């Protein structure tokens with residue numbers, strides 16, 4: 001929420017089991033779990049542990065979930081903040097927030113710092129579209145760069161950031177010693193969607209006619225967030241119909257609604273179509 005400086009969680013319960021599909025991304029990111037759990041294994045050989053990794057992919061595909069799962073797997077605290085929180089910030093507040101975040105993280109290391117929508121603050125300097133609002137964003141970005149450079153690689157802090165626009169990021173962010181690793185998180189294929197459905201169907205009371213394969217086949221283009229939403233909507237629809245279990249009719253309606261919502265959203269983005 002906007003009232004707190006940033007969110008901090010000392011005990012993360014989410015693990016890789018909660019993240020369905022994304023097998024390649026999980027494999028790549030496992031390395032970070034190892035860095036957090038056994039840093040000496042790497043530093044004893046003279047290696048420098050990376051400071052940051054960038055998760056790149058469309059909205060709702062599980063970037064935040066995956067970053068949290070890394071914290072859960074490694075058993076370390078998770079601090080998060082969104083780049084969009086810095087937009088229209090009062091002078092100096094953004095930079096102060098970044099400093100505060102790193103100060104807290106240093107006290108709690110080993111830990112993870114997660115910055116969602118990093119493009120909001122990390123857009124290439126000097127190419128912003130908001131006259132006036134720009135300087136403040138650049139101040140915030142500069143303080144982020146300063147903080148990233150300011151801690152030692154063996155301090156136990158790993159910064160993960162998410163974006164769907166890596167192309168507009170300031171190249172300074174991507175330099176070695178900053179976000180020098182990129183992990184891409186794509187929308188799930190039919191196999192991935194089936195796996196995600198299985199995760200979100202688990203807590204539900206389901207009728208015998210529910211088949212995750214069939215649900216996956218009917219939801220091309222859905223991201224994990226939309227699948228989670230469909231499962232919850234179906235439960236609410238079934239409850240409204242006073243049913244004892246959720247059947248395919250309820251899912252059908254939930255999927256239709258979600259598809260309707262997606263179409264509306266696409267129209268808003270490209271009104272000429």
Ligand code: ATP
Pocket residue numbers: 018019020021022058059060061062063064065066116162196199223224225226228
């Ligand atoms: P954004 O970029 O919009 O912040 P994101 O990529 O960070 O999106 P999340 O916030 O991680 O997406 O996903 C939202 C929710 O969707 C998750 O909390 C989870 O319930 C569900 N979800 C998304 N991807 C997956 C997945 N691969 N497996 C299981 N659940 C998923």
